[in-house]
Amino acid sequence: MTMAIVIGLLSLPIELICQILFLLDPRDLSRCAITCKTVRAAALNSVDIQYKLELYAQGFAETSYPKLDAVTPVSNHLPGMQYVKCGIWWIWENDNIFIRDWNTNCKLSHSWSKHDLFRYWFPRSLVIDPLQDLAVVVPIPGLCTVTETDQDYHVFSVEFRLASSLLPHPDSVDASLKCNHTFDESSQYRVALIDEPAICGDRIVILYYTVKLSLPDIVGSNAFIQVIDWRKGHAKSYPLCEDFAGSHLVDEQKVVVIDTQGVITLYTLQEHGPPQRRIMYRLLQSLRAPFYQFHATPSFHSATARPDLIPGYVPSPESQIIVLEARTNAWPIILVIDMVIFSGKALYSEIPVEIPWSDWGPQYTCCFPHHSSHKISVFGSKMAYALPQDGIPELGQRLQGLSTNSRFYVHILDFNKRAIARAENMYDTDSPHLPVRKPDYFDGAIISNHPYTATVCRTPFSSSRFDRLFLEHDRLTLTWLRNNTIRIRVVSPLQMDLVH
Numbered sequence: 001m002t003m004a005i006v007i008g009l010l011s012l013p014i015e016l017i018c019q020i021l022f023l024l025d026p027r028d029l030s031r032c033a034i035t036c037k038t039v040r041a042a043a044l045n046s047v048d049i050q051y052k053l054e055l056y057a058q059g060f061a062e063t064s065y066p067k068l069d070a071v072t073p074v075s076n077h078l079p080g081m082q083y084v085k086c087g088i089w090w091i092w093e094n095d096n097i098f099i100r101d102w103n104t105n106c107k108l109s110h111s112w113s114k115h116d117l118f119r120y121w122f123p124r125s126l127v128i129d130p131l132q133d134l135a136v137v138v139p140i141p142g143l144c145t146v147t148e149t150d151q152d153y154h155v156f157s158v159e160f161r162l163a164s165s166l167l168p169h170p171d172s173v174d175a176s177l178k179c180n181h182t183f184d185e186s187s188q189y190r191v192a193l194i195d196e197p198a199i200c201g202d203r204i205v206i207l208y209y210t211v212k213l214s215l216p217d218i219v220g221s222n223a224f225i226q227v228i229d230w231r232k233g234h235a236k237s238y239p240l241c242e243d244f245a246g247s248h249l250v251d252e253q254k255v256v257v258i259d260t261q262g263v264i265t266l267y268t269l270q271e272h273g274p275p276q277r278r279i280m281y282r283l284l285q286s287l288r289a290p291f292y293q294f295h296a297t298p299s300f301h302s303a304t305a306r307p308d309l310i311p312g313y314v315p316s317p318e319s320q321i322i323v324l325e326a327r328t329n330a331w332p333i334i335l336v337i338d339m340v341i342f343s344g345k346a347l348y349s350e351i352p353v354e355i356p357w358s359d360w361g362p363q364y365t366c367c368f369p370h371h372s373s374h375k376i377s378v379f380g381s382k383m384a385y386a387l388p389q390d391g392i393p394e395l396g397q398r399l400q401g402l403s404t405n406s407r408f409y410v411h412i413l414d415f416n417k418r419a420i421a422r423a424e425n426m427y428d429t430d431s432p433h434l435p436v437r438k439p440d441y442f443d444g445a446i447i448s449n450h451p452y453t454a455t456v457c458r459t460p461f462s463s464s465r466f467d468r469l470f471l472e473h474d475r476l477t478l479t480w481l482r483n484n485t486i487r488i489r490v491v492s493p494l495q496m497d498l499v500h
Contacts, residue, residue, distance in 0.1 A: 010038050015416075018046040026053055047297060047320060047380030048473040051086075081196070082486075084470035084477050085298045088130040088163075089488065097126060099163065100488070110164070124156075128163045129199045135161040135169075136204060136230070141191040143213075144181075152180035155191045155237075158206070160230050174233030179226050181210070181237045188213045194223065198249035203269065204228040205249050207240070225255070227269055238274040246292035248322060250342055258324070262288035263354075266342055279341075280354040284361065287335060289326035295378045296322040296339075321415050323378050325370065332371060336383060336415060338364040338450065366415065366450045373402040375469040381416035384471035388463070407460040410469065410476060414453045459491060 009017065021029050021043055030053070033043040043049050082091045090099040099110045124140040141156040156179050160172040168175035183189065194207040206226040223244040228235040243259045250256055250266075255275065258264045262283035267275035297320055322342075324335040341364050368385075370376075377384045388408045402408055414420075461478060467486070470477040480487040 010036070014042050014045075017042045018049060022046070022049055022052065029053070051473055082468050082479060083128070084472070085128070086130045087472065087475070088128065089470075089477060090126075090128050091486070092123070092126040097166075099128065101130075124193055125196050127197050127199060130163060132171075132199075132201075133163050133169075134199065134230070135163040135166060136197045136199060137161060138193065138197060138206065141193070141208075144183075144189045144191055144210075146183040146186050146189060149183060149186060152182055154178050155181040155210075156193075156208070158197070158204070158228060158230075158235070169230075172230055172233060177228065177230070177233055177235055179206070179228070179235045179237065181224065183210070185212075194244065195247065198247075198255075200249055201252045202229050202231050203249070203252040204230050205247075205255060205269075207244070207247055209244070225275065227275070245290065246294055246324075248294035248296055250296075250339070254342060256294070256322075256342065258292050260288070260290055264324075277352045280352060281341065281360055282354060282356050283335075284357050286331065287326060287333065287367075289328035291327040293325040293327065294322055295325065295376055295383075296320070297379050321378060321381055321383065323376060323383055325376070327372075332369070334368050334370045334376060336366040336368070336413075336450075336452075338415065340364065362450075364450065366452060371402075373466075375466070377469050377471040379471045379473060381414055382471065383413045383415075384469055384476065385411045385413060386461075386466070386469050387411050402463040402466065406463045408463050408466070409460055410457040410478075412455050412457065412471075414455075415450065420451050420453055457491075461489075 009020070012020075017039065021032060021039070024032060029043065029049065033040045082089065088099065088101050090097070096111055122140050123137050125136070125138040127136045128134065129136075137159040139157055139159075144153050144155055146153060158177045158179060160169040160175050160177070161167060162169050181191070190211045190213060191208060192211070194209060198205045206228065207223065208226065209223045211222065223240040224237050225240055226235055226237050240257060243261065245258050245260045247255060247257045253268055255267050255269060256264060257267065262285070264281040264283070265277055266279045266281075268278055269275050320339045322337050322339050324337060326333050326335065341360060374388075375386045386402070386408050387410075388402055388406055457476070462480070465480045465482050466478070467481050468479045476491050478489045478491070
């Protein structure tokens with residue numbers, strides 16, 4: 001009888017096995033995953049399962065949550081950037097730090113005044129990793145006067161604190177780490193961060209640039225990367241060759257950088273020495289922009305804190321996407337990229353390899369028109385897209401901004417190949433209700449032939465003062481800015497309809 005049950009389970013499609021495994025307790029899930037290669041592979045290639053194990057491994061025992069509609073006060077100034085990871089929402093706002101825990105235990109919910117925490121300097125960035133109870137704080141860099149070109153100069157500091165109390169983190173050898181830089185010429189420089197610090201496990205990456213005060217317009221060729229091990233208290237600066245336009249930390253070993261010429265470069269971060277350029281993917285000329293923003297699943301910790309979990313539970317790139325938002329006024333677009341191109345297979349080349357668009361774009365990407373008011377969020381192979389009506393925009397169509405007196409719907413686009421194959425088997429391919437969609441042509445050039453499934457959340461939302469959208473496997477978090485407050489709604493996206 002037991003053998004018949006096992007055979008019946010293994011005969012199911014992989015995505016159904018994943019759904020069954022997801023219903024299990026983390027301990028039972030881990031025990032089940034070691035029974036055979038098929039079940040283990042299903043667990044390792046499901047971002048939802050990996051995220052559930054990650055939460056459990058770091059002490060988030062309950063991942064369920066109530067539907068929530070909350071209000072958080074902010075100052076009269078414009079609010080800062082908002083973030084969500086593992087059900088933890090936070091914002092570094094002009095006068096305060098707000099952290100809200102949407103999980104049932106609510107152990108991380110706090111509010112602090114910056115005047116109580118930072119008496120002698122002002123922070124430039126504050127990023128939180130709830131999985132490690134870690135808050136990374138970077139003060140505003142000051143001016144740097146360089147008199148010697150053969151020595152290191154302190155350009156900015158990075159503080160590592162407990163997210164639950166903002167006290168110095170006890171796991172860091174140096175909770176207030178100085179980051180140094182060596183300059184080529186004697187002069188006075190201004191140092192500025194390009195983006196927020198990126199955290200993945202023990203690794204933190206900070207991108208910054210230096211500007212001579214005598215030549216304030218020359219910035220692009222002076223971009224650098226600080227690679228930090230926050231536990232060991234080690235930091236080292238390296239130059240970036242690209243005319244920098246955007247970056248994303250893939251995991252503890254890989255970082256992706258894009259330049260203004262439309263070249264996406266994959267680097268591997270070394271234990272000692274500068275990052276190694278491995279592979280370069282070139283975009284079409286029409287997709288080039290002066291600035292890009294990456295959207296992807298929040299990084300996993302990749303270190304098991306509980307011995308009863310399966311080892312190496314970080315999901316493979318084959319089960320994830322990364323979305324590249326091109327910031328251009330001429331033709332705003334988003335490009336969905338299959339992260340399989342950043343997998344380990346691409347890392348073996350010792351000599352940098354450049355790949356033209358025709359050899360990777362049509363197979364591994366999908367392109368959509370975009371407008372900055374149509375917020376997007378990524379989790380695993382899914383992208384949540386806030387659109388004003390029940391329909392996915394066609395390629396070549398120019399989107400208008402969300403009207404303040406209208407409502408929008410959250411569309412969920414899934415680029416998982418197994419989900420697409422299953423949808424094609426379940427539905428008549430000639431039916432107008434088939435959820436599988438395929439991109440079209442633009443300007444006579446094939447942008448992509450990568451298919452995807454499209455569904456829409458039944459709940460309409462108000463466009464008035466809509467600000468941000470966050471997708472995690474079992475929840476949508478949406479925020480609105482109204483009357484010096486941030487309204488936050490946490491809802492389940494499970495009730496979905498097919499996009500016609």
